[in-house]
Amino acid sequence: MKPAPFVRHVPRSLDEALKILAEVAGDDGRILAGGQSLVPIMAFRLAKPAHLVDINEVEGLDKIADDGQTLTIGARVRHAAFHKPVTANPLGALLAYVARHIAHYPIRMRGTFCGSLAHADPSSEWCLTAATLDAVMIAKSVKGIREIKAASFFDGIMSTHLKEDELLAEVRLPLLPADAKFGFYEFSRRAGDFAMSASLVTYRLDGGKMTDARVGLGGAEASPRRIAEAEAQLNGKAPGDAAFRAAGEAASAAIEPLEDHQTDAAYRRDLVKVVVRRALEHSLK
Amino acid sequence: MSEKAAITLTINGKDYAIAVEPRRTLADAIREDCGQTGTHIGCEHGVCGACTVIVDDAPVRSCLMFAVQAAGKKIRTVEGLASGDTLHPMQQAFMDNHGLQCGFCTPGFLMLAVGVLEREPDISDEDLIDVLSSNLCRCTGYQNIIKSVRAAAAEMRK
Ligand SMILES: Cc1cc2nc3c(=O)[nH]c(=O)nc-3n(C[C@H](O)[C@H](O)[C@H](O)COP(=O)(O)OP(=O)(O)OC[C@H]3O[C@@H](n4cnc5c(N)ncnc54)[C@H](O)[C@@H]3O)c2cc1C
Ligand code: FES
Numbered sequence: 469m470k471p472a473p474f475v476r477h478v479p480r481s482l483d484e485a486l487k488i489l490a491e492v493a494g495d496d497g498r499i500l501a502g503g504q505s506l507v508p509i510m511a512f513r514l515a516k517p518a519h520l521v522d523i524n525e526v527e528g529l530d531k532i533a534d535d536g537q538t539l540t541i542g543a544r545v546r547h548a549a550f551h552k553p554v555t556a557n558p559l560g561a562l563l564a565y566v567a568r569h570i571a572h573y574p575i576r577m578r579g580t581f582c583g584s585l586a587h588a589d590p591s592s593e594w595c596l597t598a599a600t601l602d603a604v605m606i607a608k609s610v611k612g613i614r615e616i617k618a619a620s621f622f623d624g625i626m627s628t629h630l631k632e633d634e635l636l637a638e639v640r641l642p643l644l645p646a647d648a649k650f651g652f653y654e655f656s657r658r659a660g661d662f663a664m665s666a667s668l669v670t671y672r673l674d675g676g677k678m679t680d681a682r683v684g685l686g687g688a689e690a691s692p693r694r695i696a697e698a699e700a701q702l703n704g705k706a707p708g709d710a711a712f713r714a715a716g717e718a719a720s721a722a723i724e725p726l727e728d729h730q731t732d733a734a735y736r737r738d739l740v741k742v743v744v745r746r747a748l749e750h751s752l753k
Numbered sequence: 754m755s756e757k758a759a760i761t762l763t764i765n766g767k768d769y770a771i772a773v774e775p776r777r778t779l780a781d782a783i784r785e786d787c788g789q790t791g792t793h794i795g796c797e798h799g800v801c802g803a804c805t806v807i808v809d810d811a812p813v814r815s816c817l818m819f820a821v822q823a824a825g826k827k828i829r830t831v832e833g834l835a836s837g838d839t840l841h842p843m844q845q846a847f848m849d850n851h852g853l854q855c856g857f858c859t860p861g862f863l864m865l866a867v868g869v870l871e872r873e874p875d876i877s878d879e880d881l882i883d884v885l886s887s888n889l890c891r892c893t894g895y896q897n898i899i900k901s902v903r904a905a906a907a908e909m910r911k
């Protein structure tokens with residue numbers, strides 16, 4: 469299984485990358501970032517791009533910046549950059565915890581945060597994170613810059629609203645309130661496998677009651693998203709078994725489950741109940 | 754057919770001037786073009802870890818990188834671990850602890866474990882198990898691989 473022939477372009481600057489992308493996009497030209505999803509797909513010949521715009525030599529794409537409001541993640545920031553917290557804000561600990569669940573160590577040395585979002589696997593941990601925290605995607609092309617909110621970025625399984633000549637140049641994540649709590653849980657059959665379902669939650673406590681609850685769900689539907697019905701079961705309640713179970717039930721009822729040859733809809737609904745509850749339980753640890 | 758590019762791969766300190774198509778994976782280039790067959794290829798799509806090598810201090814899957822991307826970088830493979838007749842502590846530990854049976858997965862495990870321990874010498878036992886879950890072994894049942902890597906980790910920290 470060898471990839472089909474392609475022409476490799478190696479831009480040194482972002483402007484150069486955008487120019488080349490504009491030229492080759494119509495001829496099935498694509499960005500090559502970490503290659504940890506694209507190269508396997510090419511090896512299977514599921515993709516035979518005629519041109520690859522390799523962004524590994526582009527200056528300045530590997531920056532992570534915390535301006536006190538937002539964490540900005542550049543197009544070539546690799547998963548492994550998050551192994552240790554990148555900010556003292558609770559978001560740093562959240563990203564470090566989530567990162568450990570992505571694939572395996574050597575894959576995390578190459579794969580990128582933005583590449584995960586562009587690839588849009590329904591089970592991707594970073595896609596779930598972006599959806600849960602309402603990230604903003606910055607897409608650039610020779611025509612200009614577009615800001616796309618996470619809620620309108622994903623377009624089903626392995627599909628986004630990025631245009632073919634657009635490069636996802638950075639992703640902006642809002643910092644969490646200093647007292648924010650988070651929890652994450654995913655279920656997969658083997659360590660490093662894509663999750664069959666995953667949940668990320670955040671909330672704050674006000675007088676012992678949860679407020680600003682976010683319940684994100686990945687791997688269960690075609691795209692990850694926040695589940696308002698589950699969040700409603702948390703706000704105003706004390707954290708604990710009753711509220712956590714109610715949120716799990718609400719999420720399970722709210723979804724349009726993915727089905728595959730191993731998992732039918734009923735199984736996925738059951739799994740969601742457990743995954744959401746365990747993510748919430750993790751927030752207390 | 755896309756044009757071949759003339760590149761130089763630096764493997765274990767030695768330069769190999771080769772000409773490869775852009776689609777040539779680093780794994781294939783190391784084996785076929787540079788003749789360093791210690792690096793093994795199992796799945797060719799990132800799942801098994803047999804092809805793990807160290808590129809500029811990072812353990813990576815060489816089947817998921819194109820050779821042209823590794824030009825000018827420092828590549829280390831299993832052939833570069835021993836110095837002369839003295840095995841690297843990781844190799845010695847695999848021998849002492851029966852960390853291999855058929856040996857097909859071994860170069861990948863050695864480069865994975867050495868690569869991670871050089872970056873994170875004080876990695877916890879628990880995290881080490883997570884790291885070792887990166888690669889597949891069809892023979893050993895993993896227990897002796899874990900034992901070997903823990904023993905080598907202790908030795909490398911000295
Ligand atoms: C064995 C294995 C297990 C894995 N397990 C997981 C897992 O559990 N969870 C998980 O989330 N991922 C997993 N992955 C995938 C991995 O996280 C990839 O790194 C990630 O999905 C894609 O990032 P990349 O940088 O490697 O992108 P690439 O493979 O380079 O590109 C992927 C796609 O995105 C496009 N693209 C990349 N960057 C941009 C950009 N900046 N702008 C526009 N388009 C872009 C490419 O053109 C391509 O179509 C696994 C991979 C392997 C091989
Ligand atoms: S051959 Fe590279 S991971 Fe299997």
Ligand code: FES
Nearest residue numbers: 854856890891892
């Ligand atoms: S020793 Fe045979 S595959 Fe690991």
